[in-house]
Amino acid sequence: MISNMNWRAGEFGSRPARVANCSGYHGDPAEEMYNQATLGDVDFITGDYLAEVNMGNNAEAFAQGKHSGYEETAWQGLKQSLPVIAQKRIKVTINGGALNPGGLATKVAALTREKGYELKVAYVSGDDVLPKLSTFMPQQKEASLPHFDSQNKNVVISDESFIFAQDGKEPRKIVSANAYLGAHSIYQAFQNGADIVICGRVSDASPVIACAWYWWSWKITDYHELAGALIAGHLIECSSYVTGGNFAGFDAFNLDNLINPGFPIAEIAQDGSCVITKHEGTGGMVTIDTCRSQLVYELQGNVYLNSDVKAYIDDVAMEQVGENRVRVTGIRGAPPPDTTKLAIFYNGGHEVQLLVNATGYATDKKFELFSKQVQHFMGEEAMKELDIFEFQQIGVPASNPTNQNSSTVYFRIFAQSTNLQALGAIAVAVRHISLKHYSGFHNSLDMRTAIPRAYLAYYPALWHQSNLSEQCHFVNADGTTSSFDTSPPPRFEQLEQRKSYDTKSPAHFTGDLRQVRLGDIVLGRSGDKGANLNFGLFVQTQDEWEWLRSYMSCAKVQQMLIDDWHPDFSIERVEFPKIYTVHFVVYGILGRGVSSSKRLDGFGKGFIDYFRDKIVQVPVSILNEAASSKL
Known part of the structure; x- marks a missing residue:
């Protein structure tokens, strides 16, 4: 077996590192790790198994000994892939350790010993800060940890975010509290000879940063390079989201090619730039449009944050350099902020959803009558006990319907409370109708x-990096562990106020205008960041860009949101002109977000195609140009 000192001899640090992704969340099939290892050559395999709610969902069961604490698909993927990982000397780092990275690492190390593989297994700890917090959420708002958006002076944090702060009522127990760690502990594990590094709640892109950092032997202050790797990691962290999954432009392509998109690979160069690609012969595609889609997904604005680096993406550029190959450049880096995100989940109480249908005529009046009847039979006292109580009409009946289903909408009652009797009063009221x-x-x-x-409620907080206690642990041949403290970033930089602006020098078009659906000329993607929804819009040509940046202002977005807009919301807007993209964040629209959102689309994924379905006015000359380009 090749020793770690000779790993990739003659190649290490002399060509781009090939970093594969095998998972975008815990539901991705375990065999994708094996596919990435066998369908071509890669140096590293990374995997992101953790949506924000994963940790909270399993925390109580893990504490009671009823759950392993790690993600089962991570274990299954490693078990299937270890033979080829050992044979091809592929290094692996994943966050599938979740609540119990040590448990998964110990299990993997035992399997490597059993099979005779000379692989060093390590794990990273320090993200779990639950022991440093009180047992319960505070009952006074002022006693809360700073909200994640508290430093943004343009954001009004809703009272709903602090629904736990109700003095005199039963306090709500904290279930999990995990800080988002950076890449430096993974990097230091690789530096000390690790072949497989298991993590808990590291930031989604941190494993990719660590791989490139180790490959190129960057310094911890090589911020431009680290920032480039951060964006490479962001582009591949969601598996097939960059190879054709969740792609707004899918309808222009052969659907058979999108049934099972291959998973992505980032080839990361010494300067931090990258080429996004995938193994030959796999489904899906890698184009500028699929890469732009993933770039704007769950984006924070023009600055992408990690615990080791800030990435400024104002000048990001993309170039199609071959079939299924897109080069990404233009990323600038800076020292990280002194805080990181802390995801807190607590027992929110209970929730109910009650769904009833209506068809055709007068659905608005039917909805109004139904709402009045439910409230009448519930009574004021029961309604006062509800934290959240909403009536929502989902859908609009088709005009001149061809079947009853197309004429059907449904009414959704959504409620949350710590009072079970008050929640039960909803079903009783419907029965009384x-x-x-x-x-x-x-x-x-x-x-x-x-x-x-x-249900679990979500509260995103800020946590000082100086209060983290990160360690790396190697699992020894006898099953014991050897541990060491890892070195944090040497320098932090104050997080500046987030940029938000309408376009400079808007273009003015002459000639006729035509009303079309926005999606006829604009692609995009939307997602969530806790209580906030983000979405990016992009076009194909310079003329289309001149129209998009000039037309799509903050005021225009607010106007187009119509009934979805609330005065407490705020909009942030930035531009990425080299890729013809404008990006927005709508703060507060998702309520408390994640597991406690009251919206039907609580993660904001469907917002983009709703927004693209809206009617806009576009110069006829631009529409004619777009039509000609498709011929």
Whole structure:
């Protein structure tokens, strides 16, 4: 077996590092790790298994000994892939350790010993700060940790975010509290000879940064290079989201090629620039459009934050340099902020969803009558006990429908409370309506969502990096561990006020205008950052860009949101002119976000195609140009 000192001899640090992704969340198939290892040559395999809610969902069961604490698909992927990982000397780092990285690392190390593989297994700890917090969320707002958006002076943090702060009521127990770690501990594990590094809650892109950092032997202050690797990591962290999954432009392509997109690879150069690609013969595609889509997904604005570096992406550029190969350049780096994100999940109480249907005529009046009846039969006292209580109409009946389903909408009652009796009053009220219902009332016979279920509420906080205690642990041949403290970033930089601006020198068009759906000429992607929704819009040509940047202002977005807009919300807007992209964040629109959002689309993924379905006015000359380019 080749020793670690001779790993990739003659290649290490002399050509771009090939870093593969095998997972974008815990539901991605375990065999994708094996596919990335066998379908071509890679130097590293990384995997992101953690949506924000994963940790909280399993925390109580793990504490009670009813859950392993790590992600099962991470274990299955490693178990399937270890033979080829050992044979090809591929280094691996994943965050599938979740709540129990030590447990997964110990299990993997035992398997490597059993099979006779000379692989060093390590894990990173320090993200779990639950022991440093109180048992319960504070009952006074002023006693809360700073909210993640508290330093943004343009944001009004809603009272809903502090719903736990109700003095005199039963306090709400904290279930998990995990800080987002950077790449330096993974890098130091590689430096000390690790072949496999298991992590808990590291930031999604941190494993990719660490791989490139180790490959190129960058210094911890090589901020431009680290920032480039951060964006490379962001581009591949969501698996097939950069190879054709969740792609707004999918309808222009052969659908058979999008059934099973291959997973991505980032070839990261010494200067931090990268080429995004995938293994030959796999499905999907890598184009400028798929890369732009992923770049703007869950983006924070023009500055992308990590615990080791800030990446400024104002000048990001993309170039198609071959089939399924896109080069990404123009990233600038700076020292990281002295804080990191802390995801806190606590017992929010219980929630219910009650769904009933209506068809065709007068659905607005039916909705109004149903709302009045439910509130009448519930009574004021029960409604006062609800933290959240909303009536939502989902859908609009088709005009001149061709079948009953196309004429059907549903009404959604959504409620959350710590008072089970108050939640139960909703179903009782609907039952009391009985035959007093609106014309054509009907519903599914499956009413399980009307039964109160416990839910976890989410609170994103700021946590000082100086309060982190990060360590790297190597699992020894006898099953014991050898541990050392890792070195944090040597320098921090105050986080400046976030940029937000409308376009400079807007273009003015003469000639006729035509009303079209925005999606006829604009692609995009949307996602969530806690309570906030982000979305990016991009076009293909310089003329289309001149129109998009001039037309799509903050005021225009607010106007187009119509009923989705609330005065407490705020909009942030930036531009990436070299890739014809404008990016927005709508602060507060997702309520508390993640597991406690009251919106049907709580993660904001469907927002983009709703927004692209809106009617806009576009110069006819631009539409003619777009039509000609498709011929």
